[in-house]
Amino acid sequence: MSDEIKKGLLGIVVDETEVSKVMPEINSLTYRGYAAQDLCAKCKFEEVAYLILNGELPNKSQLKKFENQERKERKLSNTLLQDIRRFPRNAHPMDVARTTVSIMGLEDKETKDNSPTANMRKVMRIFAKTPVALAAFYRVRKGKKIIPPKKNLSFSENFFHMCFGKVPDKEIVKAFDVSLILYAEHSFNVSTFTARTITSSLSDIHGAITGAIASLKGPLHGGANEEVMHMMNKIKKPEYAFKWINKALDNKDVVMGFGHRVYKSGDSRVPTMREYFGKVARLKKDKKFEKIYNIVEKVMIERKNIHPNVDYPTGPTYHLMGFDTDFFTPIFVISRITGWSAHIIEQHAANKLIRPLAKYKGNQHRKVVRLNQR
Numbered sequence: 494m495s496d497e498i499k500k501g502l503l504g505i506v507v508d509e510t511e512v513s514k515v516m517p518e519i520n521s522l523t524y525r526g527y528a529a530q531d532l533c534a535k536c537k538f539e540e541v542a543y544l545i546l547n548g549e550l551p552n553k554s555q556l557k558k559f560e561n562q563e564r565k566e567r568k569l570s571n572t573l574l575q576d577i578r579r580f581p582r583n584a585h586p587m588d589v590a591r592t593t594v595s596i597m598g599l600e601d602k603e604t605k606d607n608s609p610t611a612n613m614r615k616v617m618r619i620f621a622k623t624p625v626a627l628a629a630f631y632r633v634r635k636g637k638k639i640i641p642p643k644k645n646l647s648f649s650e651n652f653f654h655m656c657f658g659k660v661p662d663k664e665i666v667k668a669f670d671v672s673l674i675l676y677a678e679h680s681f682n683v684s685t686f687t688a689r690t691i692t693s694s695l696s697d698i699h700g701a702i703t704g705a706i707a708s709l710k711g712p713l714h715g716g717a718n719e720e721v722m723h724m725m726n727k728i729k730k731p732e733y734a735f736k737w738i739n740k741a742l743d744n745k746d747v748v749m750g751f752g753h754r755v756y757k758s759g760d761s762r763v764p765t766m767r768e769y770f771g772k773v774a775r776l777k778k779d780k781k782f783e784k785i786y787n788i789v790e791k792v793m794i795e796r797k798n799i800h801p802n803v804d805y806p807t808g809p810t811y812h813l814m815g816f817d818t819d820f821f822t823p824i825f826v827i828s829r830i831t832g833w834s835a836h837i838i839e840q841h842a843a844n845k846l847i848r849p850l851a852k853y854k855g856n857q858h859r860k861v862v863r864l865n866q867r
């Protein structure tokens with residue numbers, strides 16, 4: 494057994510997966526063999542969610558059935574709605590997402606059943622109800638009435654409807670859908686690995702997704718999209734951006750929305766999301782954040798050769814769509830539930846308890862001195 498430490502499991506291959514493939518050498522990402530960009534161009538989010546969960550793209554009747562199931566499961570229990578009304582209004586929505594999925598685990602009659610069919614039924618409930626719960630909290634914390642979900646609206650349209658009381662232009666909904674497609678799955682990232690680790694003890698899907706949400710919250714992972722917006726707000730104006738970013742780099746600050754553990758010369762998801770960020774900025778007639786975006790990106794590449802990751806364009810896109818900054822990572826959650834679930838099901842299908850080793854560096858063999866002699 495080697496004593497070599499691979500901190501952060503850097504470069505370690507721990508298992509096989511059929512869900513997605515990240516290919517930094519050709520700057521590509523595929524879900525079940527389909528390029529994410531191609532899916533963004535030709536599919537709506539529900540088709541991609543179906544693909545990630547079932548392994549194949551749906552035909553029309555399979556999609557209809559899947560959409561009907563999701564729409565049917567949107568309704569929250571009265572208890573959960575009451576709980577959401579009682580959550581502290583200043584709670585972070587990521588903590589609300591985590592707690593909500595955990596509460597759903599208390600309510601679900603199949604929590605203990607880890608069979609593939611029961612897991613798929615539970616996935617549909619978590620997938621359908623989590624955005625509804627988050628949108629309900631979006632309203633409650635502003636002192637507004639919760640808007641019930643509508644069965645005639647798509648997944649993305651319903652989220653807008655429940656947060657804002659209206660569905661925006663088709664182009665905005667498409668940009669949101671694209672962001673969900675790009676966020677849906679990314680192989681063995683921190684939160685997915687967390688979900689698989691929890692699953693490996695044969696724990697249940699609610700627990701695994703609850704843990705994954707906690708992991709996604711961190712600023713080195715999903716929380717980066719919120720940090721990007723905080724940075725852009727601190728920069729304030731395009732004319733301050735050059736000085737701000739150079740100072741940050743002089744101070745050796747970590748600049749959020751840049752860098753990646755796997756992609757070292759650019760995140761394959763960025764060009765597509767960048768294009769839709771531009772479209773949203775044009776529709777909203779607000780070019781300020783795009784200008785800041787370009788200046789910061791140019792300096793990061795020129796000075797550090799560090800490229801943006803997908804959180805860099807999604808942050809300002811969600812801001813222009815009207816979402817509060819602390820809802821950016823919860824939007825990531827509502828999409829990534831699909832990827833996490835596919836991995837949880839895959840882990841159950843060929844499970845091996847995940848249990849790495851550690852090299853001990855603490856005190857050796859000490860004798861216990863009784864309390865009255867210490």
Ligand SMILES: CC(C)(COP(=O)(O)OP(=O)(O)OC[C@H]1O[C@@H](n2cnc3c(N)ncnc32)[C@H](O)[C@@H]1OP(=O)(O)O)[C@@H](O)C(=O)NCCC(=O)NCCS
Nearest residue numbers: 712713714717746747748749750751752753754799802804
């Ligand atoms: C994502 C991230 C954690 C990857 O980390 P990693 O693979 O462990 O790589 P490291 O943190 O060791 O980075 C390697 C070098 O690049 C620098 N670097 C990496 N990302 C950086 C960033 N965003 N800003 C400034 N410097 C950065 C590191 O400081 C380090 O420099 P050093 O070798 O002089 O110490 C890291 O790039 C980061 O913190 N990014 C910001 C958070 C973010 O956007 N996360 C979302 C990821 S999708």
